[in-house]
Amino acid sequence: MAQAIRMALHFAEKNLGVTDIFGEDVGPPLGGVFTCTQGLETAWNSPLDERGIIGAAMGLAMAGSRPVAEIQFCDYVYNTIDLLKLAGNTLWSSNGQWNLPMVVMTPVGSGIRGSIYHSHSFDATMTHIPGWKTVMPSTPLDAYGLMLSACKEQNPVMFLIPKALMRVKGDEAIPGEPGDDKQLSKMIDAPLGDRSKWKPQWPELVDASIPLGQAKVVRAGSQLTVVSYGRTMLLAKKAAETLAAEGIDAEVIDLRTLWPYDWPTLEASVKKTGRVLFLNEDTEVTNFGEHLARRVTEKLFYSLLAPPKVLAGKFVPGIGLADTLEAASVPQQHDVEQAMRALATMQP
Amino acid sequence: MARDAKKLKPVKEFKPLITKSTELPLDPERLRFMHETMVKARCLEERLIAMYKSGHGYFWIGGPGEEAFNVPLGMLIKKGQGPAFDFCHFHYRQSATLLAMGEEPMGAIRQMKNTATDPYSGGRNFAGHFSKKEWNIVPVSSPIEVQYSMVAGTALAQKRHGGDGISIVTGGDAGTAEGDFATCLVWTSRPGEELPVLIIVTNNRWGISTPYEQVQGVEKISDRGVAFGMRTKTIDGNDPISAYLELKEAFEYVRTERKPYLVEARVSRLYGHSSASGANFNTVEADCLSQFEDKLDAHGIRTKAEAKALREKYAADYAELARVAKEEPFPDGSSIWNHVYAGEAPKDPLAD
Numbered sequence: 001m002a003q004a005i006r007m008a009l010h011f012a013e014k015n016l017g018v019t020d021i022f023g024e025d026v027g028p029p030l031g032g033v034f035t036c037t038q039g040l041e042t043a044w045n046s047p048l049d050e051r052g053i054i055g056a057a058m059g060l061a062m063a064g065s066r067p068v069a070e071i072q073f074c075d076y077v078y079n080t081i082d083l084l085k086l087a088g089n090t091l092w093s094s095n096g097q098w099n100l101p102m103v104v105m106t107p108v109g110s111g112i113r114g115s116i117y118h119s120h121s122f123d124a125t126m127t128h129i130p131g132w133k134t135v136m137p138s139t140p141l142d143a144y145g146l147m148l149s150a151c152k153e154q155n156p157v158m159f160l161i162p163k164a165l166m167r168v169k170g171d172e173a174i175p176g177e178p179g180d181d182k183q184l185s186k187m188i189d190a191p192l193g194d195r196s197k198w199k200p201q202w203p204e205l206v207d208a209s210i211p212l213g214q215a216k217v218v219r220a221g222s223q224l225t226v227v228s229y230g231r232t233m234l235l236a237k238k239a240a241e242t243l244a245a246e247g248i249d250a251e252v253i254d255l256r257t258l259w260p261y262d263w264p265t266l267e268a269s270v271k272k273t274g275r276v277l278f279l280n281e282d283t284e285v286t287n288f289g290e291h292l293a294r295r296v297t298e299k300l301f302y303s304l305l306a307p308p309k310v311l312a313g314k315f316v317p318g319i320g321l322a323d324t325l326e327a328a329s330v331p332q333q334h335d336v337e338q339a340m341r342a343l344a345t346m347q348p
Numbered sequence: 349m350a351r352d353a354k355k356l357k358p359v360k361e362f363k364p365l366i367t368k369s370t371e372l373p374l375d376p377e378r379l380r381f382m383h384e385t386m387v388k389a390r391c392l393e394e395r396l397i398a399m400y401k402s403g404h405g406y407f408w409i410g411g412p413g414e415e416a417f418n419v420p421l422g423m424l425i426k427k428g429q430g431p432a433f434d435f436c437h438f439h440y441r442q443s444a445t446l447l448a449m450g451e452e453p454m455g456a457i458r459q460m461k462n463t464a465t466d467p468y469s470g471g472r473n474f475a476g477h478f479s480k481k482e483w484n485i486v487p488v489s490s491p492i493e494v495q496y497s498m499v500a501g502t503a504l505a506q507k508r509h510g511g512d513g514i515s516i517v518t519g520g521d522a523g524t525a526e527g528d529f530a531t532c533l534v535w536t537s538r539p540g541e542e543l544p545v546l547i548i549v550t551n552n553r554w555g556i557s558t559p560y561e562q563v564q565g566v567e568k569i570s571d572r573g574v575a576f577g578m579r580t581k582t583i584d585g586n587d588p589i590s591a592y593l594e595l596k597e598a599f600e601y602v603r604t605e606r607k608p609y610l611v612e613a614r615v616s617r618l619y620g621h622s623s624a625s626g627a628n629f630n631t632v633e634a635d636c637l638s639q640f641e642d643k644l645d646a647h648g649i650r651t652k653a654e655a656k657a658l659r660e661k662y663a664a665d666y667a668e669l670a671r672v673a674k675e676e677p678f679p680d681g682s683s684i685w686n687h688v689y690a691g692e693a694p695k696d697p698l699a700d
Contacts, residue, residue, distance in 0.1 A: 055501060056501040058497075060504060063501065083497060094469060155690050
């Protein structure tokens, strides 16, 4: 996924008017701690100052530039919350005068044993800030397509990157991507050692934008619906395959865009199955899945065969370093399977 | 609220440029414009306060007492839209600057009354929260520090664009305690990547009710820029002639050198922080307008009688404007969905 984002940003700086890709360690020589910005022409290193990063992105957008700013880990975006709020309300508070075409990308979630300050999720907080669009891909192809759409937006977009999936290869190739992983790596991954003379060899990329606001039915099913995004999306997909062997037919929806989200796809699915699980790994109190559960309950109550279920992270102050602590804090494969099985077999 | 003037710490190294000269260093026409704009700004703020006190507005905040600094500031701004022109990252005490740039006072009155016709926010925001894209005046917001974080972005675009457009940021002394002020110093002075930013702090030595001396150890806020290798100065913001000349030098430096300049202006705060602290006239602090009128009278540029007549005229004019605004409609409640997203039809996303 890191390569997909890098290729999308390359396409965007060449074709979509992106002028600045910046943040801590985003420029050469490192190109981002997850390598998402290696070899990009407009990438530069900022001071280690998240408020400055978001503020500068806002100013650039105001002056007609098109910035993509990175916050190195979403755990460090929290001291910019009022600036995010400001970016979200600038168009509204000026009664339509100032829109901010800017993208902020940041790695989120658990899965790399990142302990208390490299494992946070941000979707619950971010979806609470109006005026932004929020996306979170679970495959490289979606990451590529959603990033292109984010870079075309007239409004601020928060691009959440599930860090557990940074190194996960997708089933579907990005148009132009060579089939051989090693070949792609040789073309666009910066070499170890001296990189001062290195230049990437970009594949022929095309505009494979995926519109914001469109969910994807990853697996069609009839007995229950699972709505997820990011890291837990992969758990849901795998669990659905496992449960299929038990005769449980689950529909799996990748939300992809959290705001504005694809209600018609959710509505159609829940009306069909009557059972729905909202799955993510942010802390479960005032969780985004709770909003979805509320809307489903209010709008589709008479279509339901079981109470909507939210499976999310435990409401604890952090994700502990030890493997056992992380596993106990955020949904794991068996948790997802168990929740889906219980939901599918609940008697009305 | 009034503080004993004797307790005020004298500012060392504070050298007003022209106090002893017999001839004023600016031409009479400019001085008269300066004075008249200061009068307009004072009358406008006093009308806004009167509107608040008579129930025609929920909250007042503004800049009476800062006219001697804010008017020259507005006179020096290169107004227009886009990176070729100056970007203005103001705080909420800047009405005099807008008037000096040529803005009509009616917009401020409409914003006070939160009418649908308010040109800055459509009845959504407080008085003094200007926004005018045609002049690069970015939306003023109530947080006292965020503008210091945003200014590097517009300045970076300007530096890259070329030309002589600069970014100007204003804020108060209390706001410099926020991290965003440090952000501004760091981001505008990166070696080899210095940015054309005029960083302004109007120091009235108050943060709402908290005296400067109680919470800030630095004697001159401008000294904080020294550590970043930038030019700095502390000036008399109560003397419009001195402020004009000092600002002119700073503007020219930033325009031509494309590097930051930190100006701290010592100013008065004549009606307190906002309506939350009563908005009553402070008789202890220096009144820049009456001081300037004394000077103009002494130099035969404008008599006190003429000055008084101007005040009466604008006070009456703005009272009339307020009467007009009072009859204008509030925004329709359904308009809350307007401008949540650019390029999209207004709608309640949960209504279906």
